[in-house]
Amino acid sequence: SQQGEEDPQALSIQEGENATMNCSYKTSINNLQWYRQNSGRGLVHLILIRSNEREKHSGRLRVTLDTSKKSSSLLITASRAADTASYFCATDPVFGPGTRLSVLP
Amino acid sequence: KAGVTQTPRYLIKTRGQQVTLSCSPISGHRSVSWYQQTPGQGLQFLFEYFSETQRNKGNFPGRFSGRQFSNSRSEMNVSTLELGDSALYLCASSKIQGSGANVLTFGAGSRLTVL
Numbered sequence: 001s002q003q004g005e006e007d008p009q010a011l012s013i014q015e016g017e018n019a020t021m022n023c024s025y026k027t028s029i030n031n032l033q034w035y036r037q038n039s040g041r042g043l044v045h046l047i048l049i050r051s052n053e054r055e056k057h058s059g060r061l062r063v064t065l066d067t068s069k070k071s072s073s074l075l076i077t078a079s080r081a082a083d084t085a086s087y088f089c090a091t092d093p094v095f096g097p098g099t100r101l102s103v104l105p
Numbered sequence: 106k107a108g109v110t111q112t113p114r115y116l117i118k119t120r121g122q123q124v125t126l127s128c129s130p131i132s133g134h135r136s137v138s139w140y141q142q143t144p145g146q147g148l149q150f151l152f153e154y155f156s157e158t159q160r161n162k163g164n165f166p167g168r169f170s171g172r173q174f175s176n177s178r179s180e181m182n183v184s185t186l187e188l189g190d191s192a193l194y195l196c197a198s199s200k201i202q203g204s205g206a207n208v209l210t211f212g213a214g215s216r217l218t219v220l
Contacts, residue, residue, distance in 0.1 A: 031206055043195060043211040050206070088148065092207045093138060093161060095148035 021099040023089030038085035109212035123184040130198030137179040
Protein backbone atom coordinates (compact mmCIF):
# COMPACT_ATOMS: atom_id res chain seq x y z
CA SER A 1 0.00 0.00 0.00
CA GLN A 2 1.12 3.54 -0.60
CA GLN A 3 2.84 5.14 2.36
CA GLY A 4 2.62 8.67 1.00
CA GLU A 5 -0.26 10.28 -0.82
CA GLU A 6 0.08 13.64 -2.52
CA ASP A 7 -2.50 16.22 -3.36
CA PRO A 8 -3.36 17.79 -5.62
CA GLN A 9 -2.75 15.22 -8.36
CA ALA A 10 -2.15 18.03 -10.82
CA LEU A 11 -1.48 21.74 -10.44
CA SER A 12 -1.21 24.43 -13.07
CA ILE A 13 0.11 27.91 -12.23
CA GLN A 14 1.63 30.95 -13.89
CA GLU A 15 5.32 31.74 -13.73
CA GLY A 16 6.14 33.76 -10.64
CA GLU A 17 3.35 32.24 -8.56
CA ASN A 18 3.92 29.92 -5.63
CA ALA A 19 3.06 26.22 -5.77
CA THR A 20 2.11 24.14 -2.76
CA MET A 21 1.92 20.36 -2.75
CA ASN A 22 0.83 18.24 0.15
CA CYS A 23 1.72 14.73 1.20
CA SER A 24 0.20 12.42 3.78
CA TYR A 25 1.66 9.20 5.10
CA LYS A 26 0.42 6.39 7.26
CA THR A 27 3.08 5.11 9.63
CA SER A 28 5.80 6.60 11.79
CA ILE A 29 8.85 7.83 9.94
CA ASN A 30 12.47 8.77 10.54
CA ASN A 31 12.48 11.23 7.69
CA LEU A 32 10.52 12.29 4.64
CA GLN A 33 11.96 13.23 1.31
CA TRP A 34 10.79 15.05 -1.78
CA TYR A 35 11.89 14.17 -5.30
CA ARG A 36 11.26 15.75 -8.69
CA GLN A 37 10.95 13.98 -12.02
CA ASN A 38 11.03 15.59 -15.42
CA SER A 39 11.87 14.29 -18.84
CA GLY A 40 15.19 16.07 -18.96
CA ARG A 41 16.84 15.11 -15.67
CA GLY A 42 14.94 12.04 -14.53
CA LEU A 43 14.12 11.52 -10.86
CA VAL A 44 16.15 13.78 -8.61
CA HIS A 45 16.28 14.22 -4.83
CA LEU A 46 15.23 17.70 -3.70
CA ILE A 47 15.18 17.83 0.06
CA LEU A 48 15.03 15.67 3.19
CA ILE A 49 13.36 16.59 6.44
CA ARG A 50 13.89 14.55 9.57
CA SER A 51 11.11 13.59 11.94
CA ASN A 52 12.37 15.99 14.61
CA GLU A 53 12.33 18.95 12.21
CA ARG A 54 9.28 21.07 11.47
CA GLU A 55 10.52 23.15 8.57
CA LYS A 56 13.41 23.16 6.17
CA HIS A 57 14.47 25.49 3.38
CA SER A 58 16.58 24.97 0.29
CA GLY A 59 16.70 27.84 -2.17
CA ARG A 60 13.15 28.42 -3.40
CA LEU A 61 11.91 25.27 -1.68
CA ARG A 62 10.30 25.13 1.72
CA VAL A 63 9.23 21.87 3.29
CA THR A 64 7.17 21.47 6.42
CA LEU A 65 6.50 18.33 8.39
CA ASP A 66 3.71 17.72 10.89
CA THR A 67 4.25 14.32 12.45
CA SER A 68 1.07 14.61 14.55
CA LYS A 69 -0.97 14.84 11.35
CA LYS A 70 1.38 12.61 9.37
CA SER A 71 1.63 15.20 6.65
CA SER A 72 4.17 17.30 4.81
CA SER A 73 4.01 20.15 2.35
CA LEU A 74 6.37 21.37 -0.32
CA LEU A 75 6.24 25.02 -1.28
CA ILE A 76 8.00 26.28 -4.39
CA THR A 77 8.20 30.05 -4.43
CA ALA A 78 8.47 32.29 -7.49
CA SER A 79 7.96 29.35 -9.83
CA ARG A 80 9.66 29.09 -13.20
CA ALA A 81 8.80 27.16 -16.35
CA ALA A 82 11.73 24.88 -15.53
CA ASP A 83 9.89 23.79 -12.36
CA THR A 84 7.38 21.94 -14.55
CA ALA A 85 7.70 18.35 -13.37
CA SER A 86 6.15 15.67 -11.20
CA TYR A 87 6.91 15.94 -7.50
CA PHE A 88 6.93 12.93 -5.19
CA CYS A 89 7.15 12.58 -1.47
CA ALA A 90 8.87 9.48 -0.18
CA THR A 91 9.09 7.71 3.12
CA ASP A 92 11.81 5.17 2.55
CA PRO A 93 11.31 3.09 0.51
CA VAL A 94 7.79 4.02 -0.57
CA PHE A 95 6.92 6.85 -2.94
CA GLY A 96 3.61 8.62 -3.17
CA PRO A 97 1.71 8.93 -6.46
CA GLY A 98 3.05 12.41 -7.14
CA THR A 99 1.76 15.84 -8.09
CA ARG A 100 2.12 16.99 -11.69
CA LEU A 101 3.05 20.66 -11.70
CA SER A 102 2.76 22.74 -14.83
CA VAL A 103 4.22 26.25 -14.74
CA LEU A 104 2.94 28.33 -17.61
CA PRO A 105 5.08 31.15 -19.05
CA LYS B 106 31.78 11.43 -10.70
CA ALA B 107 29.75 8.99 -12.79
CA GLY B 108 26.08 8.66 -11.97
CA VAL B 109 23.93 5.56 -11.75
CA THR B 110 24.12 3.67 -15.04
CA GLN B 111 21.33 1.43 -16.22
CA THR B 112 21.44 -0.85 -19.21
CA PRO B 113 19.78 -1.38 -21.54
CA ARG B 114 17.87 1.87 -21.83
CA TYR B 115 15.14 0.44 -24.03
CA LEU B 116 14.06 -3.08 -24.80
CA ILE B 117 11.14 -4.90 -26.33
CA LYS B 118 10.19 -8.42 -25.33
CA THR B 119 7.26 -10.72 -25.95
CA ARG B 120 5.02 -12.37 -23.39
CA GLY B 121 6.58 -15.38 -21.76
CA GLN B 122 10.17 -14.26 -22.29
CA GLN B 123 12.47 -13.19 -19.51
CA VAL B 124 14.56 -10.08 -19.16
CA THR B 125 17.61 -9.02 -17.16
CA LEU B 126 18.32 -5.39 -16.37
CA SER B 127 21.61 -4.09 -15.07
CA CYS B 128 22.50 -1.25 -12.73
CA SER B 129 25.90 0.16 -11.86
CA PRO B 130 25.71 2.37 -8.75
CA ILE B 131 27.72 5.46 -7.97
CA SER B 132 31.19 4.53 -6.80
CA GLY B 133 31.16 4.06 -3.04
CA HIS B 134 27.41 3.47 -2.83
CA ARG B 135 26.69 0.04 -1.42
CA SER B 136 22.90 0.09 -1.46
CA VAL B 137 20.91 -0.43 -4.64
CA SER B 138 17.14 -0.18 -4.88
CA TRP B 139 14.85 -1.03 -7.77
CA TYR B 140 11.52 0.55 -8.64
CA GLN B 141 8.88 -0.06 -11.28
CA GLN B 142 7.14 3.01 -12.65
CA THR B 143 3.91 2.85 -14.62
CA PRO B 144 1.31 5.54 -15.36
CA GLY B 145 -1.35 3.65 -13.45
CA GLN B 146 0.57 2.50 -10.37
CA GLY B 147 3.23 5.17 -10.03
CA LEU B 148 6.56 4.28 -8.45
CA GLN B 149 6.42 0.85 -6.88
CA PHE B 150 9.29 -0.43 -4.73
CA LEU B 151 10.67 -3.77 -5.88
CA PHE B 152 13.64 -4.52 -3.64
CA GLU B 153 16.78 -3.17 -2.04
CA TYR B 154 20.19 -4.79 -1.86
CA PHE B 155 23.06 -3.97 0.45
CA SER B 156 26.36 -5.82 0.52
CA GLU B 157 24.98 -8.54 -1.76
CA THR B 158 22.01 -9.20 0.54
CA GLN B 159 18.39 -8.39 -0.14
CA ARG B 160 17.42 -6.19 2.79
CA ASN B 161 13.93 -5.15 1.79
CA LYS B 162 11.33 -6.34 -0.66
CA GLY B 163 8.17 -4.86 -2.08
CA ASN B 164 4.94 -6.60 -2.95
CA PHE B 165 5.78 -8.18 -6.28
CA PRO B 166 5.41 -11.79 -7.40
CA GLY B 167 8.32 -14.19 -7.39
CA ARG B 168 8.81 -13.63 -11.13
CA PHE B 169 10.70 -10.51 -10.11
CA SER B 170 14.10 -11.22 -8.65
CA GLY B 171 17.38 -9.49 -8.21
CA ARG B 172 20.90 -9.82 -7.02
CA GLN B 173 23.88 -7.71 -6.12
CA PHE B 174 27.49 -8.47 -6.84
CA SER B 175 30.57 -7.83 -4.71
CA ASN B 176 31.30 -4.64 -6.65
CA SER B 177 27.78 -3.39 -5.73
CA ARG B 178 26.50 -3.71 -9.29
CA SER B 179 23.01 -5.11 -9.37
CA GLU B 180 20.78 -6.96 -11.77
CA MET B 181 17.09 -7.61 -11.73
CA ASN B 182 15.34 -10.34 -13.63
CA VAL B 183 11.74 -10.72 -14.65
CA SER B 184 10.70 -14.15 -15.85
CA THR B 185 7.62 -15.19 -17.80
CA LEU B 186 6.89 -11.64 -18.88
CA GLU B 187 3.33 -10.36 -18.90
CA LEU B 188 1.88 -7.38 -20.74
CA GLY B 189 1.50 -5.61 -17.40
CA ASP B 190 5.24 -5.72 -16.83
CA SER B 191 5.67 -2.98 -19.42
CA ALA B 192 7.13 -0.14 -17.40
CA LEU B 193 10.08 2.06 -16.68
CA TYR B 194 12.41 0.23 -14.28
CA LEU B 195 14.45 2.59 -12.17
CA CYS B 196 17.51 1.76 -10.19
CA ALA B 197 18.79 3.97 -7.40
CA SER B 198 21.91 3.85 -5.30
CA SER B 199 22.64 5.33 -1.92
CA LYS B 200 25.40 5.47 0.66
CA ILE B 201 23.39 4.72 3.75
CA GLN B 202 21.22 1.65 3.94
CA GLY B 203 18.16 0.96 5.98
CA SER B 204 16.44 3.20 8.47
CA GLY B 205 18.97 6.00 8.23
CA ALA B 206 18.68 8.92 5.87
CA ASN B 207 18.63 6.97 2.63
CA VAL B 208 18.95 9.58 -0.11
CA LEU B 209 18.52 7.92 -3.47
CA THR B 210 20.33 8.81 -6.67
CA PHE B 211 18.41 7.42 -9.61
CA GLY B 212 19.53 6.20 -12.97
CA ALA B 213 17.76 7.12 -16.18
CA GLY B 214 15.86 3.85 -16.20
CA SER B 215 15.28 0.91 -18.49
CA ARG B 216 12.07 1.14 -20.45
CA LEU B 217 10.63 -2.32 -21.03
CA THR B 218 7.85 -2.94 -23.51
CA VAL B 219 6.19 -6.35 -23.49
CA LEU B 220 4.26 -7.27 -26.63
